[in-house]
Amino acid sequence: MSTALLYSFGGILLIGVALHRLVLTTxxxxxxVALNVFAAGIASLLIAAAYRGPxxxxxxxxxxxxxTGIVVLVxxxxxxxxxxxxxxxxxxxxxxxx
Amino acid sequence: MLLWLVFxxxxxxxxxxxAWAALAARxxxxxxxxxxxxxxxxxxxxxxxxxxxxxxxxxxxxxxxxGALLLKTWRHRRGRAAGDAAADARPSRxxxxxxxxxVTVLTGMLAAVLVLIPRPAPSLAETVFANLAVSGVDxxxxxxxxxxxxxxxxxxxxxxxxxxxVVWLLGDAEADRRAPRLGSIFFGFARLVLPVMVxxxxxxxxxxxxxxxxxxxxxxxxxxxxxVLLLGRLYTPTAADRLPAxxxxxxxxxGFAGAGLATLALGNAFLGYPPEAAKTWILVIEAMLTVSxxxxxxxxxxxxxxxxxxxxxxxx
Amino acid sequence: xxxxxxxxxxxxxxxxxxxxVRVVRGPSEADRMLAAQLLGxxxxxxxxxxxxxxxxPRLLDIALVFAILAAIAVVCFVATGEVRxxxxx
Numbered sequence: 001m002s003t004a005l006l007y008s009f010g011g012i013l014l015i016g017v018a019l020h021r022l023v024l025t026t027x028x029x030x031x032x033v034a035l036n037v038f039a040a041g042i043a044s045l046l047i048a049a050a051y052r053g054p055x056x057x058x059x060x061x062x063x064x065x066x067x068t069g070i071v072v073l074v075x076x077x078x079x080x081x082x083x084x085x086x087x088x089x090x091x092x093x094x095x096x097x098x
Numbered sequence: 099m100l101l102w103l104v105f106x107x108x109x110x111x112x113x114x115x116x117a118w119a120a121l122a123a124r125x126x127x128x129x130x131x132x133x134x135x136x137x138x139x140x141x142x143x144x145x146x147x148x149x150x151x152x153x154x155x156x157x158x159x160x161x162x163x164x165g166a167l168l169l170k171t172w173r174h175r176r177g178r179a180a181g182d183a184a185a186d187a188r189p190s191r192x193x194x195x196x197x198x199x200x201v202t203v204l205t206g207m208l209a210a211v212l213v214l215i216p217r218p219a220p221s222l223a224e225t226v227f228a229n230l231a232v233s234g235v236d237x238x239x240x241x242x243x244x245x246x247x248x249x250x251x252x253x254x255x256x257x258x259x260x261x262x263x264v265v266w267l268l269g270d271a272e273a274d275r276r277a278p279r280l281g282s283i284f285f286g287f288a289r290l291v292l293p294v295m296v297x298x299x300x301x302x303x304x305x306x307x308x309x310x311x312x313x314x315x316x317x318x319x320x321x322x323x324x325x326v327l328l329l330g331r332l333y334t335p336t337a338a339d340r341l342p343a344x345x346x347x348x349x350x351x352x353g354f355a356g357a358g359l360a361t362l363a364l365g366n367a368f369l370g371y372p373p374e375a376a377k378t379w380i381l382v383i384e385a386m387l388t389v390s391x392x393x394x395x396x397x398x399x400x401x402x403x404x405x406x407x408x409x410x411x412x413x414x
Numbered sequence: 415x416x417x418x419x420x421x422x423x424x425x426x427x428x429x430x431x432x433x434x435v436r437v438v439r440g441p442s443e444a445d446r447m448l449a450a451q452l453l454g455x456x457x458x459x460x461x462x463x464x465x466x467x468x469x470x471p472r473l474l475d476i477a478l479v480f481a482i483l484a485a486i487a488v489v490c491f492v493a494t495g496e497v498r499x500x501x502x503x
Contacts, residue, residue, distance in 0.1 A: 003106060007147055008212050010110035014117050016205035021121035023197050024189045029126060029171060033133050036164065037117045040140050043152070045212075049219060051147045054468070058148040059223040060238035064247060066152045067239065068254045071314055071391075074159050074167075075261040078398040081171040082265040085401065088175050089270060101420040108427050112434075119438065131437055131446045134487060138457045138480070139430075145464055145473060154476045161454070162483035166490040173494040280493055287485065295482055302475070309472045319479060322486050329493035 007048040014041030028084045032077055039073045109146065113139045130168045137161035150310040151239040154302075158318035163395055166325055170399065234376025236308035243312065244380045248369040252358065255350040255387060262347050262394045269402025280330050288330055295323045303388050307377065313384035317391025324396025335404035343397060343404075350390030357383050419467040426460045447491050454484040 018038035025031055043066045050059035116139060120132035137160030144153040189197075226238050226246065233241035243251050299320040306312030327333040335343070357379065358369045366372065371379040433456065436449035458477045465473035 003102075004147070005212065006106055006110060007143060009209060010113055010143070012205050012208045012212070013114045015208070016201050017114065017117045017121060019204070020197060020201045023201075024194065025121075027126075029168070029175070030121065030129065033129055033168065034121055036133065036160075037121060037136070040117075040136070040160075044140065044143065045208075047144050047147050047149045047152060050149065050223075052218070052223075054148075057223075057227075057238070059221045060226050060242050061222045061247075063149050063152050063239045064242035064250075066149070067155050067243060067314060068250055070152070070155045070159055071254050072257050074164055074395070075257050075398075077164055078167055079261045079264050081167050082268045082398075082401055084171055085174045086268045086270075101417065101424060105420065105424050105427060108424065108431070112427070112431060116434075123438075125440075127443050128438070128440065128446060131450045135434065135437060135450055135453050138453060141476070141480075142457065142460060142464075145461065145468075145470075145476065148468075148470075150470065150472055150476060154479055157476055157479045158483055161480070162486045165487045169487065169490045170494055280489075284489070284492070287489075291482065291485060298478060298482055302479070305475065310475060315479070319483065322483055325486060326489055329489050 003053075004048045004051040007051070008045055011041045011044030011048060014038070014044060016041075028080075028087070032080045032084070035080070036073065036077060039069065043069060106146070109139065109143055113143060126172050130165065130172055133168065134161045134165040137165070151237070151312070151315075154310050154315045155318065158315050158322070162322050163318060163325070163399070166322075167399060170401070232373045232376070234371065234373070234378075234380050235306070237306060237310070237312070239310075240306045240312050240380070244383060245369075245371065245376065248354075248358075252351075252354045252369070255354055255390070258391065258394050259347055259351045262397050265398050265401055266403040269400075284330055288326060288332060292323055292326060295319055295326075299323070299388065299392070303384060306384060307381070313387035314391060316384075316388045318395060320388060320392030321395030321399075324392060325399045328396060328400055335400065337404055339404055343393065346390055346393040347397060348390075350387050350394070353386035353390070354383055416467055419463055423460060423463050423467060426456055426463065430456050430460070443491070447488060451484060451488060454480060 014037055018034045018041060022031055022034040022038060025034065046062040046066050047058075050062040052058055113136065116132055116136040120129050120136055123129040123132060137156060140160065141153040141156040144150075144156060226242060229246070230236065230238055230241055233245040235241050235244070299316045301316075302311040302319060303313060303316035304311075306316070324333075328335075361370050361372075361379075362368055364372060430453055433449055433453045437446050437453070440446050458481050461473050461477040461480065465471055465477070
């Protein structure tokens with residue numbers, strides 16, 4: 001079995017694990033982490049697809065996609081976490097009022 | 099070759115196990131630390147697959163900045179069991195099995211597609227390598243990001259800008275006041291390490307032209323400098339810093355788009371640099387992006403528009 | 415030569431797994447964080463071996479970034495920590 005295929009299956013398992021938790025968990029912070037794991041799985045798939053063996057240079061186009069994806073992911077994560085903190089502040093003030 | 103196979107299998111096994119362990123951890127803090135460790139392992143796997151550029155970005159972001167953001171949020175929710183399994187509503191047994199079944203079908207389909215697609219898959223790699231000479235840089239990934247598909251990168255910078263606007267709208271600068279002051283060990287660390295980090299950021303930026311590196315990796319390292327400054331109260335933003343901060347946040351988008359318009363004015367395509375000066379164009383754009391990305395990441399970490407606590411003059 | 419390097423890489427990978435025990439079992443937050451730092455250091459060593467084994471000298475830059483950014487998590491851990499009684503002013 002080729003190295004790329006092996007790592008692809010690893011990526012698929014990451015996607016599976018992350019998706020399972022993403023759907024079932026109700027905790028918001030855990031959902032954000034699951035989303036990040038999910039993205040790592042997809043990135044692994046793309047990078048495994050770009051692999052051309054130990055001697056040849058890998059395909060740079062999927063690498064560029066993943067790099068862009070990492071930036072967008074950290075942005076998304078930051079926005080989601082800001083929403084979580086905001087929600088928490090609001091819940092706190094409601095608790096305080098009652 | 100057998101040893102490589104052992105290495106691959108152990109690494110992949112560890113990655114999958116870590117993902118499961120992180121997402122099933124009882125304790126929110128354990129989840130975050132395991133996720134940061136997962137970042138290390140994933141970066142190793144990507145190095146193994148000859149993707150050093152991506153591994154570098156993952157090293158800077160996955161285990162550094164995302165980890166810091168998660169920790170900050172977890173601390174913010176402290177006492178409310180954020181991320182703890184206790185905060186999790188137990189799904190019913192039927193729902194659990196249903197989701198498990200759907201996920202199994204989906205991953206099975208993905209695996210089947212992977213096995214069945216023709217190899218080698220169609221690729222643009224040859225086109226990239228054939229045109230590398232006119233791109234102005236020698237690193238093919240930088241060539242794709244800043245030249246062949248520069249439009250994508252421009253939109254990526256726009257995303258960063260939009261997110262920092264959202265985060266500053268949502269955040270409350272007063273929320274994190276009760277943090278401890280750091281002692282002399284921290285200041286010794288900061289004095290030694292922060293200048294080195296700035297140096298490394300510059301090095302990565304320059305490196306991106308011909309080796310793994312580039313604007314985003316450099317920006318992430320420089321952004322980490324900003325995060326340490328903020329955490330250690332070496333720099334406390336006030337309301338007066340809002341305008342300069344906003345200008346730097348916008349610098350990436352405006353500068354990149356401005357470069358695109360300038361290429362139009364020169365009679366080329368949008369972001370089609372004149373080939374003989376392509377390297378200069380790319381380097382200037384990357385330098386602007388580095389500063390802007392660094393400021394944006396630090397701004398995202400700060401998480402709110404600074405409110406100017408020391409002077410209070412801003413609360414007109 | 416490369417066989418030896420590969421063997422060392424596998425050994426380091428296994429020590430990484432060993433270090434994971436502390437991350438998972440804790441029990442304190444500091445235990446988990448310090449174990450993660452240990453793993454970061456081992457990863458740097460592993461990357462340096464890989465750079466020779468795979469003949470990719472630029473991997474040293476990745477090791478450098480890992481080494482320099484490992485501190486961020488610790489600083490964040492300490493700086494956002496709880497205010498204990500003795501240092502509350």
